[in-house]
Amino acid sequence: MDKFKVVLPKTVEIDGKEVKELEFREPLGADMEDFVGEIASNGGNKREMGKVITELAEKLIVSHPLTAEDFREMPGKNYMAIVQEVSDFLM
Secondary structure, three states: OOEEEEEEEEEEEEOOEEEEEEEEEOOEHHHHHHHHHHHHOOOOOHHHHHHHHHHHHHHHOOOOOOOHHHHHHOEHHHHHHHHHHHHHHHO
């Protein structure tokens, strides 16, 4: 799993130490599912909307036998690329 660092414009104190950068892990599809649900829900049930989009991808894929859980385990960049393409196709 990839990681990335963010250099902070201004140093912060965390646990009594001066911190100049933070390290993050690459998001997974499961992380992005909640994020996509937040965007797509328009005030509805955010978690359910994200699941609906993931399950739609599971139903639409014809090239490989992937499950919704497979999509949730993908790197976030892959998951978002799929969400973008499915959304564009439907529009």
